Amino acid sequence: MRRVLVVTAVAAERDAVCAVAGSCAAVTLPGGQELRRAAGLPVALDALAAGVGPAAAAAGTATALTAAALAGQPYDLVVSAGIGGGFPPAAPLGSVVVAEAIVAADLGAETPDGFLPVTELGFGTVVHRPDPALVRAVAAAAGAVSGPVVTVSTVTGGAARAAELAARHPGVLAEAMEGFGVAEAAAAHGVPVLEIRAVSNAVGPRDRAAWRIGDALAALTGAFRTLPGALTAATGPAPESPPRP
Numbered sequence: 001m002r003r004v005l006v007v008t009a010v011a012a013e014r015d016a017v018c019a020v021a022g023s024c025a026a027v028t029l030p031g032g033q034e035l036r037r038a039a040g041l042p043v044a045l046d047a048l049a050a051g052v053g054p055a056a057a058a059a060g061t062a063t064a065l066t067a068a069a070l071a072g073q074p075y076d077l078v079v080s081a082g083i084g085g086g087f088p089p090a091a092p093l094g095s096v097v098v099a100e101a102i103v104a105a106d107l108g109a110e111t112p113d114g115f116l117p118v119t120e121l122g123f124g125t126v127v128h129r130p131d132p133a134l135v136r137a138v139a140a141a142a143g144a145v146s147g148p149v150v151t152v153s154t155v156t157g158g159a160a161r162a163a164e165l166a167a168r169h170p171g172v173l174a175e176a177m178e179g180f181g182v183a184e185a186a187a188a189h190g191v192p193v194l195e196i197r198a199v200s201n202a203v204g205p206r207d208r209a210a211w212r213i214g215d216a217l218a219a220l221t222g223a224f225r226t227l228p229g230a231l232t233a234a235t236g237p238a239p240e241s242p243p244r245p
């Protein structure tokens, strides 16, 4: 059976993923974070609420991946998941976005000529590209759109920054705060990654009262209901493996 680790920021997002299974059992990770383990699905699904932002996401993901590897039960896929801001009109409230590129949008330097990504300063990486066939299959099954999703450390709160992000990242569909951190940890472990976002708000001038978190969490559950079938469609039946304790 395929083993999938889903990393969310907060418990409400994790519980929206767990809702697919009806119930989830708690497993404590080294360091004390609590993983939730779903039973009765055609994939072995674990969900972790690792905290808000790319650093917490990377730390939690790396801990869960290391614990699973040391237990001899490594994950086959990591999914960064949760609610996110959508760029209108392509990603309206309540829609689901699957990332074809997971982009660190504010990792770099401001210069007199504008923003420079760290790659242009000679360091690291600013983009992870999930397997396109997997992205297509997961998006099709979920009725989602696919395109770039940016990771930011500061939620966009104005029209000027929204326009700047859209100009710097053509086709960008959504903004969230964890995808790149999850993807960095997955890459360090050689595990494929996806990012799935359900749109709770429009990226632009801050209007917290207009966020539709309940609708987005329901859309997230709906997307995860279709994930096992999509994984099988994209990669074939899972190889035999020993059952989990």
Ligand SMILES: O=C(O)c1cccc(C(=O)CC[C@H]2O[C@@H](n3cnc4c(=O)[nH]cnc43)[C@H](O)[C@@H]2O)c1
Pocket (backbone or CB within 6 Å): 009, 010, 012, 013, 051, 052, 053, 082, 083, 084, 085, 086, 152, 154, 155, 156, 175, 176, 177, 178, 200, 201, 202, 203, 213
């Ligand atoms: O208040 C609640 O009930 C609640 C339930 C679920 C999630 C939240 C969050 O505030 C999660 C923070 C989380 O949301 C992502 N997010 C959502 N919209 C945006 C955005 O426009 N720009 C950036 N990030 C966004 C982000 O990944 C945060 O981790 C509250």
